[in-house]
Amino acid sequence: MSVELLNFIETVLNGLMSGVMYSLVALGFVLIFKASGVFNFAQGVFALFAALTLVGYQTGQVPFAHLINELFGTNYHNWYASMPNFLAILLTMITMIALAWIIERLVLKHLVNQDPIILFMATIGLAFALEGVGDLMWGSDVKVLDVGIPSGGSIWLEEATIGLAAEGSDYYGMYIDVLNVWATVIAVFLVITLALFSQYTKTGRALRAVADDHQAALSVGISLRSIWILVWAISGFIAMVAGIMWGTESGVQFSLSLIALKALPVLILGGFTSIPGAIIGGLLIGVGEKLAEIYIGGFFEIGALENWFAYVMALVFLLFRPQGLFGDKIIERV
Amino acid sequence: MIYKETGQYKSSYKSDHAIFPLLQDKIAFSILMFVAFLIIPFVINSYWEKAILVPFLIFSLAAIGLNILTGYCGQVSLGTGGFMAVGAFSTYKIMTSFPDMNIMIIVLISGLITAAVGILFGLPSLRIKGFYLAVATLASQFFLVWLFNKVPWFYNYSDTGQITVSERTMFSVPVTGATAPPYATYLFCLVLVVLLSFAAKNLIRSKIGRSWMAIRDMDIAAEIIGVPPLKTKLSAFAISSFYIGVAGALYFAVFLGAIEVTESFDIMTISFPVLFMIIIGGLGSMLGSFLGAAFIVTLPIGLKFLMVDMVGLSAVTAKHFEITIWGLLMIVFLIVEPHGLARLWSIAKEKLRRWPFPY
Numbered sequence: 001m002s003v004e005l006l007n008f009i010e011t012v013l014n015g016l017m018s019g020v021m022y023s024l025v026a027l028g029f030v031l032i033f034k035a036s037g038v039f040n041f042a043q044g045v046f047a048l049f050a051a052l053t054l055v056g057y058q059t060g061q062v063p064f065a066h067l068i069n070e071l072f073g074t075n076y077h078n079w080y081a082s083m084p085n086f087l088a089i090l091l092t093m094i095t096m097i098a099l100a101w102i103i104e105r106l107v108l109k110h111l112v113n114q115d116p117i118i119l120f121m122a123t124i125g126l127a128f129a130l131e132g133v134g135d136l137m138w139g140s141d142v143k144v145l146d147v148g149i150p151s152g153g154s155i156w157l158e159e160a161t162i163g164l165a166a167e168g169s170d171y172y173g174m175y176i177d178v179l180n181v182w183a184t185v186i187a188v189f190l191v192i193t194l195a196l197f198s199q200y201t202k203t204g205r206a207l208r209a210v211a212d213d214h215q216a217a218l219s220v221g222i223s224l225r226s227i228w229i230l231v232w233a234i235s236g237f238i239a240m241v242a243g244i245m246w247g248t249e250s251g252v253q254f255s256l257s258l259i260a261l262k263a264l265p266v267l268i269l270g271g272f273t274s275i276p277g278a279i280i281g282g283l284l285i286g287v288g289e290k291l292a293e294i295y296i297g298g299f300f301e302i303g304a305l306e307n308w309f310a311y312v313m314a315l316v317f318l319l320f321r322p323q324g325l326f327g328d329k330i331i332e333r334v
Numbered sequence: 335m336i337y338k339e340t341g342q343y344k345s346s347y348k349s350d351h352a353i354f355p356l357l358q359d360k361i362a363f364s365i366l367m368f369v370a371f372l373i374i375p376f377v378i379n380s381y382w383e384k385a386i387l388v389p390f391l392i393f394s395l396a397a398i399g400l401n402i403l404t405g406y407c408g409q410v411s412l413g414t415g416g417f418m419a420v421g422a423f424s425t426y427k428i429m430t431s432f433p434d435m436n437i438m439i440i441v442l443i444s445g446l447i448t449a450a451v452g453i454l455f456g457l458p459s460l461r462i463k464g465f466y467l468a469v470a471t472l473a474s475q476f477f478l479v480w481l482f483n484k485v486p487w488f489y490n491y492s493d494t495g496q497i498t499v500s501e502r503t504m505f506s507v508p509v510t511g512a513t514a515p516p517y518a519t520y521l522f523c524l525v526l527v528v529l530l531s532f533a534a535k536n537l538i539r540s541k542i543g544r545s546w547m548a549i550r551d552m553d554i555a556a557e558i559i560g561v562p563p564l565k566t567k568l569s570a571f572a573i574s575s576f577y578i579g580v581a582g583a584l585y586f587a588v589f590l591g592a593i594e595v596t597e598s599f600d601i602m603t604i605s606f607p608v609l610f611m612i613i614i615g616g617l618g619s620m621l622g623s624f625l626g627a628a629f630i631v632t633l634p635i636g637l638k639f640l641m642v643d644m645v646g647l648s649a650v651t652a653k654h655f656e657i658t659i660w661g662l663l664m665i666v667f668l669i670v671e672p673h674g675l676a677r678l679w680s681i682a683k684e685k686l687r688r689w690p691f692p693y
Contacts, residue, residue, distance in 0.1 A: 111669060122664070130661070307476050
């Protein structure tokens with residue numbers, strides 16, 4: 001095989017892997033949108049908040065330590081030195097469920113029957129509020145997150161692929177981050193679990209019923225509010241997984257919340273209402289972005305196309321299919 | 335009894351179409367204009383200029399622009415930062431290419447250029463709506479900021495990637511650059527804001543504004559009664575972008591003086607705050623644009639005073655509080671008063687009309 005072809009394959013593989021990360025965030029959006037019709041802009045901040053909380057529990061930080069110290073002149077920092085990963089993740093999950101409950105209580109309950117766009121703007125407010133609270137609680141410094149997922153290049157793959165190139169060429173083998181492979185495995189596992197859950201459990205069926213038709217679901221006795229709390233908790237859980245993956249890769253910091261902006265084109269590409277759409281959209285955008293960066297960006301000698309390429313790509317798709325690739329057909333009735 | 339309408343008859347079409355039909359409003363507005371034009375310029379100092387008045391005027395203009403698009407025409411846009419960057423960079427390019435051109439003309443031309451860019455990015459609105467459109471407008475934000483950051487032609491190949499304003503005068507008083515006196519920059523912004531607000535107010539009351547509102551309220555019905563969606567939506571994008579572009583030009587030339595595009599026109603520093611302004615101020619209200627801008631510009635100053643100077647928190651913690659309070663305020667406004675401060679004002683007016691009687 002020629003070196004160009006191998007490079008191309010490597011780019012596509014890396015694109016697929018980063019696409020999985022995008023899908024992971026997009027999945028949280030889709031779940032909430034299907035069940036409650038809310039386009040949750042705060043999903044990215046959810047991921048940041050979950051990752052912050054996880055690190056906080058792991059290292060035993062005192063919540064609001066900065067604030068308390070500044071107000072009362074005390075010097076609190078840590079309760080304890082460390083906590084097992086398993087326990088910390090469990091506690092974070094409980095926190096995210098509590099958060100879902102609070103959001104339903106304080107925000108969503110009061111905005112039932114409002115325009116979708118009003119709800120959307122409310123979630124922008126939620127994103128800001130949650131980001132502020134997260135920073136106040138755990139501090140805004142960059143934190144290292146390590147829950148024992150291996151990362152770094154795969155030596156095995158490098159050695160396996162080095163022989164594929166033609167004789168005499170200086171090819172060093174493919175570079176693929178092991179973390180991304182793990183992310184893919186976990187994402188696949190997550191999607192299968194979700195599919196099984198919504199297909200075969202009673203709660204799952206109730207969830208699909210609500211997604212299908214709010215009023216019909218209400219009339220057969222499904223509690224809309226508990227379903228909403230459940231859905232927000234599930235997407236909080238997905239946000240936690242996404243937060244762990246992205247946080248391990250690049251540290252837990254404010255920029256983590258911007259992955260929501262990365263996931264938006266995935267959503268409009270795949271369609272707001274489709275879980276397969278979120279996954280395939282994520283993969284398409286991941287690959288498209290990497291290829292554009294190397295081939296278009298390399299040709300014009302200009303960098304950082306990643307910032308907008310996904311949006312333009314999604315926009316071009318939208319011009320032909322306004323509801324996204326897999327979204328429900330938009331039917332307007334007067 | 336303060337807002338007494340009794341005895342004020344509208345006896346001609348002209349008086350029926352007046353912007354301020356009530357005598358009280360006319361008086362209040364005249365007093366406001368008198369203070370703004372004839373008192374503030376003489377007492378203004380550099381702090382009031384840089385911290386409150388000039389940013390307030392500039393963001394009012396941006397808020398009017400976004401309100402035309404989102405509040406009146408119903409097209410949600412998150413690309414305000416990108417369009418303001420277009421205004422800023424057009425100003426810079428024109429300024430450096432034509433050193434003799436009057437600054438007022440430069441600013442207005444920058445607005446026109448932004449309007450053209452706005453039409454371009456408004457094209458998808460003909461096919462897509464709602465959330466899909468909101469996300470699509472983010473494309474303009476990211477693309478434009480990237481463009482000005484990465485293509486050296488736009489910042490004249492300077493090493494830092496920054497653009498810096500040079501000195502320009504109006505009536506031989508400098509209004510841009512480091513030597514401009516506070517009253518000059520203030521008056522320059524004020525004149526533009528007053529003129530453009532009157533233009534916007536009248537546009538909204540005319541045929542074109544009514545067609546925007548028709549599209550906003552129900553696009554299919556509007557189309558059926560003969561409102562052309564193509565012309566209406568694109569005109570909203572064009573005029574909205576014109577205002578935002580002028581705001582961007584002023585933001586660069588008069589307010590900041592030197593900018594770095596990724597910092598100054600970020601989605602978090604421009605696009606969302608301007609959206610907050612029109613939500614808190616009131617969607618679809620001219621007064622709301624001003625109230626919202628005043629609120630958002632003064633809120634950080636007030637909070638900083640309260641938390642850093644009074645309570646003694648560190649600046650970082652105060653900043654986090656500020657973000658939290660912004661978010662909470664937005665939610666509270668959407669729940670309690672979705673029509674914003676402008677609606678509160680009209681409720682107050684209603685109360686004043688009857689005061690001191692209960693009804």
